[in-house]
Amino acid sequence: MDYTDIYEEYPELRDLKPRRTSPRRSRKRGLTNSGRLIVLLAVILAAAALLALILTVTRAETATVYGKDGEVKEVPSGELESYLAQGWYASPDDLTEIKLYAEDGSVVLARRGDAERLAEKGYYSDITKAYTNMYSEEGRTLYVPNTMVDVYKSRGWHDKLGDIITSLYKSDGSKLAVPKAQAAAYMEEGWTDKLLKVAKKMIGPKGEEEMVFNDDVDAYLKKGWTVAKRVVDPDQPMIALTFDDGPGKYTDKLLDCLDKNNSAATFFVLGELVETYPDTVKKANDIGCEIANHTWDHLNATSAGGAETAESVRRTSDAVKELIGKGTALYRPCYGVYNEDVLGEVGLPAIMWSIDTLDWKTRNADSTYNTVMDDVYDGAIILMHDIHEPTVEAATRLIPKLVEEGYQLVTVSELLEYRKGGAEKGQVYNSAKPE
C-alpha cells in the first residue's frame, strides 16, 4: 500500500494546514543592573503577585491551543473557534498522526484533529467505510477499496460471506459451513449439501412440522409422526412444469408419475374439461398439484375483451372450487395473448412461461424431452400440454430425470412464493430465476 502525507499530496486539503502569521513571541524583559537588590526583589515579587492575580482572573476565559509544530498557546476563549479554523488544535491528542483510507484505495497520513473534516472529503479513519471485505471461493478474505469491488467481483471474488459458504449435513444431524471450493472434498467423506438427502420433513400428531435427520426418523415414526411426501428446500434448484388445455385421458398417468417421484406440477385447466374429468382434478389436488385457470373453453382474451375473459375465468374457478374446495389463484392467457384490460379484469397473476416445448406442434416425445433437458435451469416455467399422448410419455421420462439432476418439481405458486415472495394480481410472470 502506498502511504502518502495527505498535506503534501492533496492540494485541495492544503487549507487545512495551519495558516499562522508570524506568532507573537513573549517579549523578554531586560533586567537592569540595579545596585539595590532589595528594591529589585520587591519589584519582582510585586510583579509576580500581579501576574498571578491576572492569570487567576483571566484563566477562566482563555483556552489552550496546540500548533502543528508543537507550540502551545493560551488564547481568549472567544477566539478559540477562529484559531481552530486556522489550523490550531484543541488537544495535544489531535496532533497524533493517524492513517486515513479513501475509496480509491489511497492510504494517507493525517492529524487526528483533522479526521472529522477529512471524512467529509472521503477520507476515513474507519477502514470499513472506504473498503469492502471480500471473500474468495477458497475462503480467503481481503479488504478491497470500494471502487475496486466490481473489478474483484469480475475476478470471482464475493462481497458477501454467504456467497462462498455452503452448508453441509450428515444423516446424524451434524452440520458444517465450509467454503464452496472445499465442499467437494467434504462430500467425498459423506457430507452432502442437499439437506433433503439426509433429513425428512415429518408431520406430528397435531400437524406440527419438523425437519428430522434420517437417523432419528424411526424414533419419530414410533411416536406417531409421519413423513411428509413432498418437501421443498428453498436453497436447491426448482422448476415448475405446467400443463395446459386439460385435463385429458392421459393426465392420470402423468399424475401417477408425479406422485411416485414426490413431485408436483401445475395444470392450467379448461373449465369445460373439469366437468368431464372431475376425478382427475381431485386426484391432482390430492397429490399436491396446483389447479390453475385457462378459461372455460380456451378463450382468446384480446378478442373477447377483459369482461368476457374475466367471466370465463370466474366460471372455471367456481367449477374447480366445487370439486376441491378452493378456486384458482393463477391465470394463463390462452395463446399467450393478453392486454392491460384483460389483466385488470381477471384480477389474478398471469403466468407465461420461459421454456416452450412446442409439444402441441411436434407431437414427438423425444423432441419434447430434449427441449426440456437442453434448456432447463433453476427457476424455469416449462410449457406443455397434457392432452397429447407424446407429451405425457415425454413427461414420464422427464420427471425422474429432472429429480435425479437435483431439480425440485414444484407448483407455480410455490416457485413464485419461494423466489419472488409471492405473485401479485395483474402481474405477468415468465420465470423465477434466483436473484
Ligand SMILES: [Zn+2]
Ligand atoms: Zn392453451
